[in-house]
Amino acid sequence: MKALLETIKGCTLCEPHLPLGPNPVLVASKNSKVLIIGQAPGTRVHATGIPWNDASGRELRRWMGVDAGLFYDPEIFGIVPMGFCYPGKGKGGDLPPRPECAPTWHAALLEQMPHIQMTLLIGQYAQTHYLGKEKGKNLTETVRNFERYLPEYFPLVHPSPRNIRWQRRNPWFEDKVVPELRRRLSRLIT
Numbered sequence: 001m002k003a004l005l006e007t008i009k010g011c012t013l014c015e016p017h018l019p020l021g022p023n024p025v026l027v028a029s030k031n032s033k034v035l036i037i038g039q040a041p042g043t044r045v046h047a048t049g050i051p052w053n054d055a056s057g058r059e060l061r062r063w064m065g066v067d068a069g070l071f072y073d074p075e076i077f078g079i080v081p082m083g084f085c086y087p088g089k090g091k092g093g094d095l096p097p098r099p100e101c102a103p104t105w106h107a108a109l110l111e112q113m114p115h116i117q118m119t120l121l122i123g124q125y126a127q128t129h130y131l132g133k134e135k136g137k138n139l140t141e142t143v144r145n146f147e148r149y150l151p152e153y154f155p156l157v158h159p160s161p162r163n164i165r166w167q168r169r170n171p172w173f174e175d176k177v178v179p180e181l182r183r184r185l186s187r188l189i190t
Helices: 004-011 043-049 055-064 102-113 124-134 139-145 161-169 172-189
Strands: 034-037 078-080 118-122 155-157
Touching: 004 102, 034 172, 055 161, 055 172, 118 124, 118 172, 124 139, 124 155, 139 155, 139 172, 155 172
Parallel strands: 034 078, 034 118, 118 155
Antiparallel strands: none
16 A cells, blocks of 8 residues: 555646646555545645545535544545646636546555545545546536445535535435434544
């Protein structure tokens, strides 16, 4: 695992497409129990090299019911985004994750993480990649029917402040999904 992580940290596969240059951000251990697969780092995460070190991360930890100390313990949580580097800015926010990362690195990482008991699929890119034809017709349907994908996968909306409106339109998320996420995580990490 150590050699694989060092190789990934030195990856320059999509360097010509990265406005801030390569800086792969991920955390993984052969002992990780829960895998968090999000989109790609934002500018703050790129600058610090700490995954989910932003407002989205604070919201995700609130949903999960864990503090930063537990969240950043690689023996408990592996954090492997769909794209490891900041992809750049688009019209409505950051660009999608680079398409090279997941096909190039995910299988090798997962092979080195045999103790994963649940994978959080955060956002449409992770859900499309891992659920394929099994995902719902849209993100809302996939997340609403999260129980369909358990116990292996737990699909979530992205916790970005940009999705506050989505959360207000879908109060069932806080009422049903967040408590079930906390229950399941509590059982896995205690």
